[in-house]
Amino acid sequence: MVSVCVSRMGKTGIVFVEPGAKINSEYYCQHILAGGILPDIRARCQRYSWTPQQDGAPSHTARNTQTYLRRDNVTFIEPDMWPPNSPDLNPVDYAVWVPFSRWSINVDDSRQSTKAGDRH
Numbered sequence: 001m002v003s004v005c006v007s008r009m010g011k012t013g014i015v016f017v018e019p020g021a022k023i024n025s026e027y028y029c030q031h032i033l034a035g036g037i038l039p040d041i042r043a044r045c046q047r048y049s050w051t052p053q054q055d056g057a058p059s060h061t062a063r064n065t066q067t068y069l070r071r072d073n074v075t076f077i078e079p080d081m082w083p084p085n086s087p088d089l090n091p092v093d094y095a096v097w098v099p100f101s102r103w104s105i106n107v108d109d110s111r112q113s114t115k116a117g118d119r120h
Contacts, residue, residue: 001016002015002016007045012044015037024062051075056082061079
């Protein structure tokens with residue numbers, strides 16, 4: 001699993017989740033937010049204001065996560081203000097996952113071609 005942010009200022013680096021990690025609020029705050037996403041957003045946006053939009057994942061809606069963001073002076077959209085199910089409002093689906101899925105299909109195709117070639 002990975003995490004990334006997209007804005008008009010560009011994309012952040014991809015933060016990889018450790019295999020087998022339980023993504024609770026503590027892990028999300030320490031490893032994903034503090035360990036990658038927030039420093040990258042601040043470096044990209046510099047003096048421009050920004051507001052992250054999260055989805056309804058338990059680690060995003062947890063009281064501890066919201067407290068962490070407030071303490072770190074991050075303006076964010078409160079969970080009760082998020083649209084219930086609106087994929088059109090999720091730019092990550094278009095800016096990252098579509099190209100990534102194309103790349104992974106090409107990798108899978110090349111692996112299949114190699115395996116087929118090994119059989120002959």
